Amino acid sequence: MISVPAFLFVFASLLSMFGRRRDDRAELNKFLVSAISLASLVCLFVPLCFPGAVVGDVRPLSGLMVLEIVVVCVVMWALPTRVFSSPEAPILYLLQGILLEGLVTESLWMFVAVGILGALGVSFLAESERRRRQDDPIGSVRLKVYMVYRLISLIGLIIFAVSILQSAEPFFLLSQLSHLPVPLWGRAGLTVALMSSLAIFPLHGWFPLFMSAPRLNMLTPIFVVELGILILARLFIPIWELLEVSASLVTTGAAFGVVYFAVLLFGENRLKRIVGYLLLSHISVMVLILLTSHTVNLSRVLIDVANVLISGAGLLICVTILVSRFGVQGVASPTGLAKPFPEVAACFLLCSLSLVGFPGTVGFMSEEAFLSGFSASHVVFLVVIVTATALNGYSCFRLFAGVFYGRPNFDIGRGMDLTLGERSALRTIMVLLIIIGLAPQVLLFASGL
């Protein structure tokens, strides 16, 4: 049995799939998805809406779910309406439903199904995008790379599923995963699936390339990031205990990745790649801290998942506006967009600073939550993280100055003004970053922690 919010999104997906896709239906689709998102928020207060979850167990993640739904709504307002009549729209709604189900289910097999369906869904999105861009060999090749990594993740999950086929009965609970006898090849499959989904070094190659590939449809990378992060948050306790030996492999990959991406960022000039590496560096920091903290629990990661959700969505909205409207590709030549579009500049700066832990933003609180839990035996990792944070902070400011400063070198026509949806999205993101940054108790209270 699936939860009511997930069912609603699946229903929306079917509706938009079988309805005629015309521009006049795009507005209706946008309204439909917004209404379903709000209905999902209401469902959070009704435990009966989550039959697959242990009653009361949904609470620790409810704050995150609220935030995830709010962020997705904000992103949707910012997107051009034509996205809602695109061929990818039904898959995106399905992915959102899958994601929500993955957040609440207690059934191991439902969770594995969520992971497999999620990987298949984003692969389908990438393939449909690739077919539409046959005349763009660069974009096409990038998408191929992405699909290869997605297949790696999918194969890893299938291997894991096969390995526990005998021992895990149909209603096996996730919370008992650590007691499950999983053979070595099963654990290896799970490790590979996790590392690929979370883009941990060295299985990270797809993420920056995929960020560059689809020019207009930035919603897909948002879902990709969310899928990875929310799986990490949801599965955290049982999975890492299960990994045992391979946990050190993941730790090493994450530690190396932290510095690797930070140094890569330093010399990178392509806008979308910079944002991609910034997110990757932060995800690696998160994984590293989770694996090396002396106390391991979901609540420590809650604020940081919120940080990545909000900041990542804000950055991707800004990048969408810059790329689709002004054709900004890199930071080598200034655009002078700070003057005519101060909101975009402010949101961009705030989101990127939040990812490096600037005080007053969510990132600072997540940094406090993480770094104060470090033990003395992991001083090296501490130095790695602090160094990467310093480098990333400089890169963020370089990115901001490189994109927004200078004299405007093109005419800004009337049609280039921000839409109401975009303005609202940018302001909401900035307000969320500051409110949760100054009062993180709000999120913890919503999560019952």
Next chain:
Amino acid sequence: MSILPLFVAVLPPLIIGSLLLALIGVAVLQLFGSGDREHTITEIVKFGLSGSCLSAIGSGAILLAGPDLTLPVLDLALRPAPGQTFEFKLALDHLAIPFVLVTSLLCGTVGAFSRSYLHKDPGHGRFFFLLLLFTLGMEVIFMAASFEVLFVGWELIGLTSALLISFFFERRSTADNSLKAFLAYRVSDTALLTCSLLFALGGAEGVLISSHEKGLLPEGMLSIVIPALVILAALPKSAQFPFSAWLPRAMEGPTPSSAIFYGGLSVHAGFYLILRFQHQFVVPAFFYVVLVVIGILSALYGNLLAKVQTDVKSMLAYGAITHVGLMFIEVGFGFERLAIMHFVGHAFLRSYQILSAGSLVHESRSLGVAKRSSIFDRLKRPALFEWFHAVALDLSLRDGSQPTSMVNRLERLSSRIAAFEEWYTKGVVGGLSTATERESRVVDSASHASSALAKEQVKS
């Protein structure tokens, strides 16, 4: 019935509270306001700065008149995770009072000056927002009761400094100079953050303001590493040798911000950190030795380079480096009160000089002081002074290229790693490196074309 308890309860939090209220007001107006907001913003800023100033004076009077050694200002407990608390604690003691008062008075004065200086300027609202944020950051630094809270103020003034250097962002040089300053600040921030974390790891309390005896540093290697990190954090912030290159180039921003940042307040943040650290903890002897050595080097360096500057603001910047170096020497020899008096005098004098530099330039109808005779000219340039002059010129040229060479090294490393990244990804799907190389060429040629167009527009 005494109303003193009421004052004690209300006045200290208002130092920060009035600034925060003004900041929220300006932010709301900037985001949601329309029409001519200049007058409203000016009034809000006036309320914020004067409220903070009067509260600081009142709080200082209460502390000095009362028997207590410390006065609590703010005590907030934020919960980033269950079972964890981030204590945002601010307090006043006798060491912090002069710094807080100077901050309030200088920022208020500069705010009043800026009212007419930036009248009808398109960036009026932005400037005052950043001014309020900077004032808040400085007050947090001077009243921070722990390293974590001090770090909050430290980062705030770093960002506001970089954003104000690039205030006139249409000029390319402002972005480059703000990046140089930001790089120096990041070195400082990293050192301070590491220091704060090591305190926690060492099991010691990183309390900066308390009425107890001096605290002890964690034992073992940390008793050497922590003081070293504190010095490393202070040097770039106060533009001391060898991190001084950014300061003269930071004068790109509006004159009022240059006055309080690089003359009055921000450049003394590192000095305050040193002063507070040795005041609060029992530090090893090498700490003082290093302070004196760095102070001497910085004072000599700043004085030498000031002599060969051709523009008045750069000369004043090197002058500030010299005086902060002298303050380091004073702290190194244990003359705390002398150092504080030096700070007060220097802050006001340097701010005044920088604020009036613009008028001086306008009156002399020149951008520099090259026409004035220097000691070198008056002494008819004997060989020794010629040699000093040449060394100073050479150092001045090298000073400017310092941050760029560090950035260049990191960029070269980055490009080597990027090449590895492309080779590694090529192994997954053949032909990718050709595709990405083509992509890079497209992006680079687009960037070059845009920058060439921008240069042509500048020339025309």
